[in-house]
Amino acid sequence: MSLLRRLRREDQGLTLVELMVAMGVSGLLLTLVVAMFVTSTRSVTDQQGAVASSRLASTAMNEVTRVVRAGTEIPVYGNSVNNPVFDYAGAEKMIINSFIDAGSTTDPAPWRIQFSRNAKNELVETRWAAHHVYTTYWAFATTASYSRIVARSLLPAESASPLFRYYDKNGDQLTPSAGASLSTTQIRNIAAVQVTMNVQANGSGRTDPVRLQNLVGLPNLGVARVEVK
Structure with missing residues (x-):
């Protein structure tokens, strides 16, 4: 074969069959690369969602726990019976009088604190400040000092897994009526509160929700550790 004929043959390029095979291989490789990228991205997103759920549940649990542990009765002027630790003790809402964030002051003021679930399944903390009455006694403001969200992405409320359960010193559960x-x-018999946080920050639903549960005592009432029955 002459040099000229060989050069003309090489200038003809790929045949149709060779082109189709090349396109098929390229498409397969592209599909594999895209699938690996999507899988990797989804895995990272799911891990981030799980971490976010854990962080939200832990932060909210820590805040509720420290408030409950600082819960205390409030003396009433001219009355030998104190106001109880709790003003409201429901399955999804709790109002408690607490000497939280007292700091080093010699005359720390209590707070009235509400934890409640809103329509967006967020746990909201609302606080009312206290002021002195009759020199050494305390009264709470009628207007809240501030309100903030301490947890988002709570699972919808379920009667079988409420935010709050209450127990007396014998470990017997005190069950409120629905919505009450x-x-x-x-309330005067409450010795411990069981707090349950069910959080799902991953909207895809591909990861399990995070569930944290803690039984919190009321040391200011002088009650020993409560064993739930």
């Missing part, structure tokens, strides 16, 4: 608070008599 314990009675005043029951």
Whole structure:
């Protein structure tokens, strides 16, 4: 074969079959690369969602726990019976009198603090400041000092897994009616609160929600550790 004929043959390029094979291989490689990228991105997103759920649940649990542990009765002027630790004790809402964030002051003021679930399944903390009455006694403001969200992405409320459960010193559960608070008599018997945080920050639903549960005592009432029955 002459040099001229060989050069003409090489100038003809790829045949149709060779071109189709090359395109098929390229498409397969591109598909594999895209699938690996999507899988990797989804895995990272799921991990971030799980971490976010854990962080939200832990932060909220720490805040509720420290407030409950600082819960205390409030003396009433001219009355030998103190106001109880809790003003409201429901499954999804709790109002407690607490000497939280007292610092080093010689005359720390209590706070009235509410934890409640809103319509967006967020846990909201609302605080009312206290002021002195009759020199050494305390009264709470009627207007809240501030309100903030301490947890987002809570799972919807379920009667089988409420935010708050209440127990007396014998470990017996005190159960409020649906959407209501314990009675005043029951409230005075509260010795511990079981707090449950069910959080799902991953909207895809590909990861399990994070569940944290803690039984918090009320040391200011002088009650020993409560064993739940």
